[in-house]
Amino acid sequence: MSYIQKPTAFHPALKKNKLGLTRRDYEGAMSTLCAGCGHDSITAAIIEACFKLDLPAHRLAKVSGIGCSSKAPTYFLSRSHGFNSVHGRMPSITTGANLANRDLIYLGVSGDGDTASIGLSQFCHAMRRQLNMTYIVMNNGCYGLTKGQFSATNDKTSPSKKGESNLFEAIDLAQIAIQLGAGFVGRSFSGDKAQLVPMIEAAMSYNGFAFLDVISPCVTFNNHPGSTKSYDYVRGHNSVLDKLDFVPAEEEIEIDYAEGTTSEVDLHGGAKIHLHKLDTGYDPTNADQAINTIRTRLNKGEVTTGLLYFDGREQDLHETLGTSERALNQIPISELCPGSKNLAPINDRFR
Amino acid sequence: MGRALPRGLKLAKSMDSSVKEMQRGMPATDVGDPQYFHKVVDCQWACPAHTPVPEYIRLIAQRRFTDAYMLNWESNVFPGILGRVCDRPCEPACRRGRIEDKPVAICRLKRVAADYRDDISDRLPAIPTEGNGKRVALLGAGPASLTVARDLLPLGYSCTLYDKDPKAGGLMRTNIPSFRLPEKVLDEEVYRIVDFGVEAKFGEEITSLKSLLDEDYDAVFIGTGAPKGKDLSLPGRKEANDKIQIGISFLTSVAFGHVKKVGKRVVVIGGGNTAMDCCRTAVRLGGEDVRVTVRSPRKDMKASAWEIEEAEQEGIPIYDNHSPKAFVHENGKFKGVLFEIMRAEYDDNGKRKLVATGEEVLFECDDVLMAIGQDNAFDWIERDLGLEFETWGMPTVDTKTMMSTLPGVFFGGDSAWGPENIIVAVAHGHQAAISIDLHCNGKDLSENRPAPGHSLISQKMGIHEWAYENDYADTGRIDVPHAELASSLKDLKVEVELGFDDQLAFDEAERCLNCDVQTVFTPQLCIECDACMDICPIDCINFINNAPETELRQGVRVPATNDTQDLYVSEALKTGRIMAKDEDVCVHCGLCAERCPTGAWDMQKFTYMETQAAKSCQRNLDAYVHWSKTR
Structure with missing residues (x-):
């Protein structure tokens, strides 16, 4: 960890967004993660995505659990709301916050331990309920904070740094997400911002549960030659389904790809995703095909990345429950509280 | 977004296509060429004597004033003089001036070394x-x-x-x-x-x-x-001979005490540094209404900005677009200078033409000082x-x-x-x-010229500890305190600038970006984790497909539009991409090296000195180059 603060100076020609802010305005504190950690790259991608979305910092709530990944929210958007919760309990905290205030954008940051082990059930139920949030797993296949033990997402074929073999099959969070009803499921790699940044933009613009599994090499414990979550392995076995371009509402971009390989996906708020398919037979709205493709490629040792699954209905928990359209803090106390006169008969019903 | 090519299943395949890409791209930078990093040290590069500016500024920050003075004395011979009146080509070149608007006060720091040094007699060359x-x-x-x-x-x-x-x-x-x-x-x-x-x-x-x-x-x-000061042959010039003085002759006469007084109303003709010295001298010799007149628009004046500023601080007005037309006499007595008011017109190529507006104005005066150039x-x-x-x-x-x-x-x-x-x-x-x-010695003057001395040495002392202060000082340029105007205007010998005290000097020295501590990249060690690119506060580091320079300059994160500053380009990396760093506004904070997990980046001090005729005249410079070599 560096002892100095990141210099406040920035490039005089640095681009500004519609709010007149530079990318630097979306940063947080200096990272205390290991030098070269993939998590820092994902942090940089989140910063870039929020900058590009012209997002006012106060509209975002960042929520996390415990682990290296869950420290990361400190390192971006220092002027946003945040909650660093109990290990694996980030989905519950987010659910509560979201039900109380549906106007904020919720960005959950978790790791493979926080999500695939201690928090697995919370993760599953948040998806099942279609909670409107973006859930990013910084997936490095090990417990970096406690010296690199295998996590539940580590491939069985991938030994530890010291050579012990992994006894158990890996949990593929992306497959679980598709099965349990996440509406937007993507996978990417911390070393590929060209793919990752538009994916985060699209996920944050999606109404419903958006899940991103981002392979993020642990340079200290899981970047060795035998690892399937190392920089070299992922680069060498990255099987890219499609390349995304995120097009914000009211903007058009030129498409220069060959006809028939690009499709357009409309998002709730008027934004679009341009999908340039590298595998023209792949249809991201077909969940069966998605799971099949991921499994087939995984068996060949490939890491499938891109927009894996997309549900155009964009349904979320508020719609399902029929909750108030307004955030609770926007409802005057006279409406929020029924008053003792109205409360008495309600209480009587339960006697 | 979205420039990166989809990666194929096999690394070898993408390597193949990138080799072709390389062939049409920029060649890797040769950091072994001493002039490459020398150019990154903008101040030293701009200094005609190539004074090692960042090194002496660090010495000042360490209160090693005598050492700082000696590095200067050996490079530029007159540190005390230059620390006051140098033309300071280093300052417009200073990288800091490209990041915020004002460069480090290099010249004034030099004066600090001269002001606070100890006796140097034992450090001088033996004759x-x-x-x-x-x-x-x-x-x-x-x-x-x-x-x-x-x-x-x-x-x-x-x-x-x-x-x-x-x-x-x-x-x-x-x-x-x-x-x-x-x-x-x-x-x-x-x-x-x-x-x-x-x-x-x-x-x-x-x-x-x-x-x-x-x-x-x-x-x-x-x-x-x-x-030889230039003169103007205008109507009435001859008759007014005893009222007109050539600027540099006037200053010389003042310097040797031959002239001790001027008239109450003085007109200075000219817009260069000599004109500024003339008007300020005139004010001190009894001039009450001293005016500077310039033929061109103010922005085209030749004088250094700071000299104009100081003249104006002393209450001297500058009349631009005033072209002298005649020296006017009335009843056989000198009356003043007649000016034509000019207007600058620019053609499509931006070339300036001064056109008379037809308007004229007479400045009545007792003396005229002509400072329009030298031959x-x-x-x-x-x-x-x-x-x-x-x-x-x-x-x-x-x-x-x-x-x-x-x-x-x-x-x-x-x-x-x-x-x-x-x-x-x-x-x-x-x-x-x-x-x-x-x-x-009967040797050929070109072939036998000595090569410059230089070295490049790691500054790493421990984990995230460097032999230089890499913390960025977010402070503006500090103004030099001035003597009280009323007293300095009364006496020609009172120095206007008081110089920095040691605390101000330290604060100003901390603004130096240590541009001589170079970011040195070893491509064989790089694992392309992006950590350096992500942490760089200036967005100057890129991992990108190689391309011809003009294309590469446009393709980097923030377009590299300053062509006077180089792109530092590496050999191809594992993925076939290259590292390309725009040197332009790098603040040399060393965070790329701190966040690099493999030590592919290192901060290394580059030293450079022009070799002089006598070795004994550059013992300190020599040590500065060679100490680093042996450390």
Whole structure:
């Protein structure tokens, strides 16, 4: 960890967004993660995505659990709301916050331990309920904070740094997400911002549960030659389904790809995703095909990345429950509280 | 977003296509070429004498004023003088000025080293008691000749220094008023060299080069400056002769105490630094209504911005677009100067034309000071000596060796290519001294010129600990305290600028970005984790497909539009991409190296010095280069 603060100076020609802010305005504190950690790259991608979305910092709530990944929210958007919760309990905290205030954008940051082990059930139920949030797993296949033990997402074929073999099959969070009803499921790699940044933009613009599994090499414990979550392995076995371009509402971009390989996906708020398919037979709205493709490629040792699954209905928990359209803090106390006169008969019903 | 090519299943495949890409891209940067990193040290690169600026600024921050002074003295000979009146080409070049609007106050920090140093007599080069038998004549006792003398005396040369004035210093004495450069400071640095054992022939004007050559010197150095002030032949000029003075002659007369008073109303004609010195001197000699008039628009004035600013702070108005038309007399008495008001017009190419508006104005005054430029005067050089002249009456001088077409006769300072400044004259002096030494030893002046000394050494002391302060100081440029205006305007000898005290000096020194501590990249170690790119506060690091330079400059994260600054380009990395760093606004904070997991980035101090004629004149410089080498 560096002892100095990141210099406040920035490039005089640095681009500004519609709010007149530079990318630097979306940063947080200096990272205390290991030098070269993939998590820092994902942090940089989140910063870039929020900058590009012209997002006012106060509209975002960042929520996390415990682990290296869950420290990361400190390192971006220092002027946003945040909650660093109990290990694996980030989905519950987010659910509560979201039900109380549906106007904020919720960005959950978790790791493979926080999500695939201690928090697995919370993760599953948040998806099942279609909670409107973006859930990013910084997936490095090990417990970096406690010296690199295998996590539940580590491939069985991938030994530890010291050579012990992994006894158990890996949990593929992306497959679980598709099965349990996440509406937007993507996978990417911390070393590929060209793919990752538009994916985060699209996920944050999606109404419903958006899940991103981002392979993020642990340079200290899981970047060795035998690892399937190392920089070299992922680069060498990255099987890219499609390349995304995120097009914000009211903007058009030129498409220069060959006809028939690009499709357009409309998002709730008027934004679009341009999908340039590298595998023209792949249809991201077909969940069966998605799971099949991921499994087939995984068996060949490939890491499938891109927009894996997309549900155009964009349904979320508020719609399902029929909750108030307004955030609770926007409802005057006279409406929020029924008053003792109205409360008495309600209480009587339960006697 | 979305430039990156989809990666194929096999790395080998993408490597293949990237090799083709490489072939049309930029070649990898050769950091072994000393000039590559030298150019990154903008201040040192811009300094004609290549003074190691960041190094002495660090020494000042460490309160090692004497060491800082010696590095300066060895590089530029007159630190106390230059710390006050240098033209400071380093400051407009300073990287800090491209990040915020104001550069580090390099010049004023130099003065700090001079102000707070201890005795340096034991650090000066030894002058051999026995000479080498070679005799060199130095004409004009200004900065160029004095530099030559300093560089040659330790080698045993016998140097004879001629000047028409009774004291050494040249323009530094005669044209720079003492409120900017106190006589004590000037005398100390000038006479330090004279006292090395120069044979001084002051107060003697050379009227014939031929007769001087007859005295059989082994070499002659001409550093006589540009001593002739320009005049204007306008109607009424002749009749007003006793009211008009040429600027530099006026300043000289003031310097030697011949002129002690001016009229109450003074008009200065001209917009250069001499005009600024004239008007400020006039105010101190009793001028109550002193005006500066310039023919061109204000933004085109030749004077340095800070000199204009200081004149204005003293309440002197500047009238731009005023072109002198006539000197007006009434009833046989001088009345004033008539000006035509001009207007600048620009054609499509931006070329300026001054057009008279037809409007005229009369400035009544008692005295006129004419400071419209200077010329060289070589009427004392016979044209049949084999010393060739160009069409403009300037001698033909080799830009590298400083030798004229007459072997053994050298030029430097303003007399070589017209008016420049002190630091240029010093640089000329160093080069001329090398040439004279080679010439006197019968060696070829070009082939045998010594190569510069340089080194590149890691500054890593521990994890995230460096041998330099890499924390960025987010503070603005500190103004130098000034003497109280009322008292300084009363007395010509009161120095206007008080200089930084040690605390202000420290704060200002911390603004230096340590541009000599270089970001050195080892591509074989890089795992392309993006950590450096993500942390870089300036967005200057890129991992990108190679391309021709113009394309690469556009393709980087923030387009590299400053063509004067290089792109640092690596060999191809594992993925076939390259690392491309735009040197332009890098703040040398070292965070790329701190966040690099494999040590592919390292912060290494680059040292550079021009080799001079006498090794004993650069013991401190030599140590600065070689200490680093052995550390």
